[in-house]
Amino acid sequence: xxxxxGRLFSFEDIGELLGVPFVQTALIACAVLGVVAGVLAPLIVxxxxxxxxxxxxxxxxxxxxxxxxxxVAVQYGAVLGAVVAAVVFxxxxxxxxxxxxxxxxxxxxxxxxxVLMLSLYEGRASNKFGLLTGxxxxxxxxxxxxxxxxxxxxxxxxxxxxxxxxxxxxxxDVAVARGVPVRMLSLVFSVLIGLTTALVVPIxxxxxxxxxxxxxxxxxxxxxxxxxxxxxxxVVFAETALLGGIVLSLAPxxxxxxxxxxxxFLIYVxxxxxxxxxxxxxxx
Amino acid sequence: xxxxxxxxPGVPTLPVTAPAVSLRGASVSFGERTLWEGLDLDVPPGEFxxxxxxxxxxxxxxxxxxxxxxxLTAGEVRISGxxxxxxxxxxxxxxxxxxxxxxxxxxxxxxxxxxxxxxxxGIGFRGRRERRERVDAALAAVGGTAYADAPVGRLSGGExxxxxxxxxxxxxxxxxxxxxxxxxxxxSHQRTVTRLIDERRRAADTAVLFVTHEINPVLPLVxxxxxxxxxxxxxxxxxxxxxxxxxxELYGTHVDxxxxxxxxxxxxxxxxxxxxxxxxx
Numbered sequence: 001x002x003x004x005x006g007r008l009f010s011f012e013d014i015g016e017l018l019g020v021p022f023v024q025t026a027l028i029a030c031a032v033l034g035v036v037a038g039v040l041a042p043l044i045v046x047x048x049x050x051x052x053x054x055x056x057x058x059x060x061x062x063x064x065x066x067x068x069x070x071x072v073a074v075q076y077g078a079v080l081g082a083v084v085a086a087v088v089f090x091x092x093x094x095x096x097x098x099x100x101x102x103x104x105x106x107x108x109x110x111x112x113x114x115v116l117m118l119s120l121y122e123g124r125a126s127n128k129f130g131l132l133t134g135x136x137x138x139x140x141x142x143x144x145x146x147x148x149x150x151x152x153x154x155x156x157x158x159x160x161x162x163x164x165x166x167x168x169x170x171x172x173d174v175a176v177a178r179g180v181p182v183r184m185l186s187l188v189f190s191v192l193i194g195l196t197t198a199l200v201v202p203i204x205x206x207x208x209x210x211x212x213x214x215x216x217x218x219x220x221x222x223x224x225x226x227x228x229x230x231x232x233x234x235v236v237f238a239e240t241a242l243l244g245g246i247v248l249s250l251a252p253x254x255x256x257x258x259x260x261x262x263x264x265f266l267i268y269v270x271x272x273x274x275x276x277x278x279x280x281x282x283x284x
Numbered sequence: 285x286x287x288x289x290x291x292x293p294g295v296p297t298l299p300v301t302a303p304a305v306s307l308r309g310a311s312v313s314f315g316e317r318t319l320w321e322g323l324d325l326d327v328p329p330g331e332f333x334x335x336x337x338x339x340x341x342x343x344x345x346x347x348x349x350x351x352x353x354x355x356l357t358a359g360e361v362r363i364s365g366x367x368x369x370x371x372x373x374x375x376x377x378x379x380x381x382x383x384x385x386x387x388x389x390x391x392x393x394x395x396x397x398x399x400x401x402x403x404x405x406g407i408g409f410r411g412r413r414e415r416r417e418r419v420d421a422a423l424a425a426v427g428g429t430a431y432a433d434a435p436v437g438r439l440s441g442g443e444x445x446x447x448x449x450x451x452x453x454x455x456x457x458x459x460x461x462x463x464x465x466x467x468x469x470x471x472s473h474q475r476t477v478t479r480l481i482d483e484r485r486r487a488a489d490t491a492v493l494f495v496t497h498e499i500n501p502v503l504p505l506v507x508x509x510x511x512x513x514x515x516x517x518x519x520x521x522x523x524x525x526x527x528x529x530x531x532x533e534l535y536g537t538h539v540d541x542x543x544x545x546x547x548x549x550x551x552x553x554x555x556x557x558x559x560x561x562x563x564x565x
Contacts, residue, residue: 042389160405167402170390174451177351177377178403179370221389225435230389 010251017250026136026203029144030242033203033212036151036196038235039158041217042227044193046169050214051100052089052190055107056197057213059085061206062114063198064131069117074131075146078201083194085110090190134205134257136246143202150195157192165189166227204242208257212238215264222268222275237267302365304329304459304491305350310359312345319345320515321358329458330489332482332505334496334522337512338553343495346512347463350493351375364458371403376452376490378481380464381445384437392439392447393432396422399451422454423447426480442473449480453490460484462494466501474501481505499526500547526550 017023044053063081064074088106092099114131158165167175168182169189176182193213200209216237220230245260303326311321319342327333335343348354349361352368361367364374376399396419401408408415423432426446431439436447445465452460460481466474482505485492494502499509499522509525511518513534518525525531526548531539540551 046385046388046390048385159407162407163398163402163404166390166394167398170388171395171398171402173379173382174377174399174448175402176353177347177379178399179352179372180403217389218387221387225389225391225394225433227389227391227394 007252008254009248012251014247014251018247022139023136023246023250025141025144026139026246027243029139029147029203030136030246031239032144032147032151033200034239034242035235036154037200037212038216038238039155039231040192040196041213041215041234041238042220042230043165043169043189043217044214045217045221046166047189049089049193050210050218051103052086053193053197053213054210055089055103055110056082056085056194057201057206057209058107058114059110060194060198060201060209061131062110062117064201064206065114065117065121068123069121075143075198075202078131079195079198081110082198082201083191086190086194086197087187090186090193130205131201132205132207133255134201134203134208136203136249136256139203147199150199154192154196157188161185161188170227204245204257204260205255208261211257211261211264212242215268216241219264219268219271222271237264240267302362303327304331304364305493306360306362306365308360310349310361311357312342312349312354313357318357318515320512320517323359323517325510325519327459327491327493329491330485331507332485332492332494332502333508333510334494334499334502334506335510335512336496336499337517338514339497341512341514343512344463347461347493347495350459350461351377373455374458376455376457376460378445378448378452378460378462378465380467381441381448381469384444386435386437388435388437390436391433392428392436392443393419393423395436395447396428396432396450396454400454418454422450425453425484426450440473441469442476445469445473445477446480449477449484453484456488457490460490460492462492462496464496465494466496466498478502478505503546503548522548 044050060078060082063077063079063084065077066081067074067077070077085106089099089103092102164175164180165185167178168180168185172182197209197213200212204212216234217230219237220233224230224233241260241264244263245256248259249256305325305327307323307325310323312319313321335346337343345354349356350363350368352370352372363372366374368375397415400415400418420429423429426449428443428446428450431443436444439447448465462481465477469477478501481492481494484490496502499506503522506522508520509522511525511531511534516534518530518534526541528539528541531541531550531553535553537552539553542549542551
């Protein structure tokens, strides 16, 4: 038991490891990623799009696998898969029931297709599972450039669309009545989700995208109803999970996704506890 | 922003200024099917008009026309003298109450604020103080200050509808468009919401178009009724429209309007209306 714990939590040579260039690249990448994911998370939660994000991530995996098989850079396939999936889910609109079923159907098909294509791929095995579980080694300086461009794009778009997007996400009926272009916003938001998901997938893996894209937003929503504060908290939570995940995963040499997921979950549990307390106080 | 009221509050006025809502020969059809045609209606500031009719008679379509979401097939529509347009500040919209996610990250004051500038692009850093003052005033006017910072999804249906009224009024509209705002509210909350709407129209001369399937909760406030049935309609004071003769003619079948302890009970209308709707759909 203590052996296992020792293997999971080790800080041997951590100072040295933090000085390694690829680790620093990874830290920068995750810091940038935390901002985008955190900014989007409360809106995703408000729109009830958690499952759509999960589906987007799986199809990003399918796209990546297809690219691998075709001999194209994995990132392009991942971005294409994610954006196409996100747009399809975005077009489905806000009608939850219908959307859930369609996402389930498409997700299952995409995942199956991805697994099949991975099996057909005859290259290095580590490439195969990198997309599913993620790895910090996947990040190089070129990725950072792409990451930064996408981040600026997402933040700029949100800056322009924030109010109508918040309106359409939290109060769609009245937003429609007030002339907010709800459908168009839904599409734009989906593209933002697709782009961001495609960036998160290689780092934390397709199956754990939700720990960065949903959990911080869900946790923030438990402790505050102020949309701006929720966004700030979600960014802080996403940063804590991502950067903390890297630091913890370094010495043991294990994938960061498990650590990121664990930290994000812990934050969520704490927020739930704080939130239930808050409710008790407000009722009294 | 909306023009300040030009008349003395509380005093019933004649439409000397532009009517708040004006429809001239208005028609809407979808393909073969005409919902209503030749609709003429002038609603002066401060008037309370109830819009009644069975499902599928075009009440929602009228709402959409006034909100500028749907063009008329023929005729003309004006809101305070101007054609309706999306996001117009001259119109406030109160929807029916709907359950909200208790964890929705939105406070009462955010909901009201969205009614003011939620349709605008940009972050809106300018005029934040003024925005806050207006939102606070709208919240205070509906008695919602106490729960302004609570998550909207955790409030009762009645509290949510109060916020909805504040959300609709915060922009200072000339017309308040209410689309079944009392649905799924209990009696005391229905009274609160109708009282708030009535207070506002008296204080600020806001015209009210109140779409409802049930006239009784608003009967004491109603100046005129617009009753729509399958392309036919009748406009007039409730005592003229809500009679067995008029409704029988509108529905094209025998309908009884009974007065029971100050309430109006319409017998034989809804069933037939639904039936006709199915046939024509």
